[in-house]
Amino acid sequence: MTAVPLGPGPEFDRIRAIARALGDRAAGLGDDCAVLPGGPESICLSIDLSVEGVHFDRRWLVPTEIGWRATAAALSDLAAVGASVDGGLVGVSAPRSDPPELFVDLMRGVGDAVQSVGGHVLGGDLTGGDRLTVSVTVVGRAVRPVMRSGARPGDGVFVSGTLGGARAALVRWQAGGSPDPAARARFVRPEPRIALGRWLADHGATAMLDLSDGLAGDARHLAAASGAHLEIDLAAIPIGAGVPAAAGSEDPAAFAAQGGEDYELLVTLPGGFVPAAAPAPGLVRIGSVSSGTGVRFFRDSRDVDLAGFDHFA
Amino acid sequence: MTAVPLGPGPEFDRIRAIARALGDRAAGLGDDCAVLPGGPESICLSIDLSVEGVHFDRRWLVPTEIGWRATAAALSDLAAVGASVDGGLVGVSAPRSDPPELFVDLMRGVGDAVQSVGGHVLGGDLTGGDRLTVSVTVVGRAVRPVMRSGARPGDGVFVSGTLGGARAALVRWQAGGSPDPAARARFVRPEPRIALGRWLADHGATAMLDLSDGLAGDARHLAAASGAHLEIDLAAIPIGAGVPAAAGSEDPAAFAAQGGEDYELLVTLPGGFVPAAAPAPGLVRIGSVSSGTGVRFFRDSRDVDLAGFDHFA
Numbered sequence A, B: 001m002t003a004v005p006l007g008p009g010p011e012f013d014r015i016r017a018i019a020r021a022l023g024d025r026a027a028g029l030g031d032d033c034a035v036l037p038g039g040p041e042s043i044c045l046s047i048d049l050s051v052e053g054v055h056f057d058r059r060w061l062v063p064t065e066i067g068w069r070a071t072a073a074a075l076s077d078l079a080a081v082g083a084s085v086d087g088g089l090v091g092v093s094a095p096r097s098d099p100p101e102l103f104v105d106l107m108r109g110v111g112d113a114v115q116s117v118g119g120h121v122l123g124g125d126l127t128g129g130d131r132l133t134v135s136v137t138v139v140g141r142a143v144r145p146v147m148r149s150g151a152r153p154g155d156g157v158f159v160s161g162t163l164g165g166a167r168a169a170l171v172r173w174q175a176g177g178s179p180d181p182a183a184r185a186r187f188v189r190p191e192p193r194i195a196l197g198r199w200l201a202d203h204g205a206t207a208m209l210d211l212s213d214g215l216a217g218d219a220r221h222l223a224a225a226s227g228a229h230l231e232i233d234l235a236a237i238p239i240g241a242g243v244p245a246a247a248g249s250e251d252p253a254a255f256a257a258q259g260g261e262d263y264e265l266l267v268t269l270p271g272g273f274v275p276a277a278a279p280a281p282g283l284v285r286i287g288s289v290s291s292g293t294g295v296r297f298f299r300d301s302r303d304v305d306l307a308g309f310d311h312f313a
Helices: A010-025 A063-079 A100-116 A165-174 A181-188 A194-202 A215-226 A243-247 A252-257 B010-025 B063-079 B100-116 B165-174 B181-188 B194-202 B215-226 B243-247 B252-257
Strands: A034-036 A042-051 A084-093 A120-127 A133-142 A156-160 A207-210 A229-233 A265-269 A283-290 A295-299 A302-304 B034-036 B042-051 B084-093 B120-127 B133-142 B156-160 B207-210 B229-233 B265-269 B283-290 B295-299 B302-304
Touching: A010 B100, A010 B120, A034 B084, A034 B120, A042 A063, A042 B084, A042 B120, A042 B133, A063 A084, A063 A100, A063 A133, A063 A181, A063 A194, A063 A207, A084 A100, A084 A194, A084 B034, A084 B042, A084 B133, A100 A120, A100 A133, A100 B010, A120 B010, A120 B034, A120 B042, A133 B042, A133 B084, A133 B133, A156 A229, A165 A181, A165 A243, A165 A252, A194 A207, A194 A265, A207 A215, A215 A229, A215 A252, A215 A265, A215 A295, A243 A252, A252 A295, B042 B063, B063 B084, B063 B100, B063 B133, B063 B181, B063 B194, B063 B207, B084 B100, B084 B194, B100 B120, B100 B133, B156 B229, B165 B181, B165 B243, B165 B252, B194 B207, B194 B265, B207 B215, B215 B229, B215 B252, B215 B265, B215 B295, B243 B252, B252 B295
Parallel strands: A084 A120, A229 A295, B084 B120, B229 B295
Antiparallel strands: A034 A042, A042 A133, A084 A133, A156 A265, A156 A283, A207 A265, A229 A283, A295 A302, B034 B042, B042 B133, B084 B133, B156 B265, B156 B283, B207 B265, B229 B283, B295 B302
16 A cells, blocks of 8 residues: 555545555555656656536636636646646536537637646547536656655745635635635636746755645645644735635635635745745745644644645535 | 547537647547657556446446446557556546445446556545546556557458447346346456557557447547548457347347447458457457448448447437
């Protein structure tokens, strides 16, 4: 059994149970990408499902946005290991009553997303179904893939961009309103951080993952995989557009740290690293790595209890 | 635009429309696998979706069989280019009300299928949903991938194993009955022809694909991709167990040629090829390639009109 340790939660209990049952039929489960040796560069692969009613709602996204978002979510896993992008394979299941243009528009969004990071649409599968479901597998390459497991005591903890924008859009829609345009853009058109991820792999990143379940949950995955303890200061978290308004009476930083699907990078780097050198969208230091286990979130020296998103909680 | 030409039908019209819309955002669409250069061996990739109510029914298959079948269907695309198998990535969407054991059992079936051909489960994604949907992406390698496009006038046309068994099981279930056990096995546990595919790639195969939509449809894809004409003799088609009983008053060979999901190989080989040398499950010659377009099916010198399976017909 070779699964990377994961943080707590019923979704991850399922993954642990699967890894136990598979035994030596599995290899390397639980990191952002599968990594296969392939000459001077390793082949990196990741699969991501987007299901109508779970990951998106057609009242909120047009088909090109559904395609972009599903693809960007998968590409974000390549960013998280510091890989370049060859492209993606896309399976789409849709009701027979949907017009053929649905597939075309959805695939335009897929094509735009892979092209934005230098890749191509490499293949696909179309079938009937009764809920629109998009499965994207991305493939890329890395000379030195950065896994979740390399954080060491003394490293700094950094995030790219800003957090909470996707959740800010979602809560507005769920309340029947219209999101702030910048927050909406974060939800419908996340930018996979391919260039930044490659730069970080070249500049000493010790561990990296992309924020899909929210910082509160994903930081625990990184800590578990690395066998280390993370301390994260809520006051340092970069807050996305529309977050303070959407958070209401909640602490905007806690709201942002518990917001899924920002697709920013969470990365650990050796103590002397200077974040100002990083390319767009930039990095902010939010904490540090020490020996131990688990993650402590704090504000003004006081512990704050935060939960991550779980598909089966 | 670099899509391989496909045969007729609304499903393939959708794929053609997508390829047109994608333009240079796509590369190499329409063959069994995407092929990426990767050193001495090319990397071969294929994605396959299996949707409850479309590809399988839980009244007929237990979860391990659903996992095996979804995986074997994808692995069959690697067989069709003559690739070896590194493994598979699996996305599963299932109702939250399904017990965690469903995922474990399904993934055991996936693990058994990849292990049967020397591969591993490399990664996955689990999400909620309201219909069980399994997306499998397989990855493998080939020194000389055999595409659909190389059939030349004078080649012979061959199929592996026997045809029609999966359809024979399906029509029994759809009529409320119980299939012949051998036919049921063809539906629930198809064997990806990896070893045979690799042997054929080493022994001069000029074009190859796997029979997922049925010989009647898939032969048209091979003819279209190769820019050649195929003549296929129904009297030569190897008939699967349970087919004559399930075909009723229909010609069993026509029934078998229009049955999808047998996952046998359709392959063209130069005139002098001796099929008796091929490893299990063996090859039978069913026709020949000539100049022209399209496919002619015949019996006793008379044309027979056959349709392939189409998800959107």
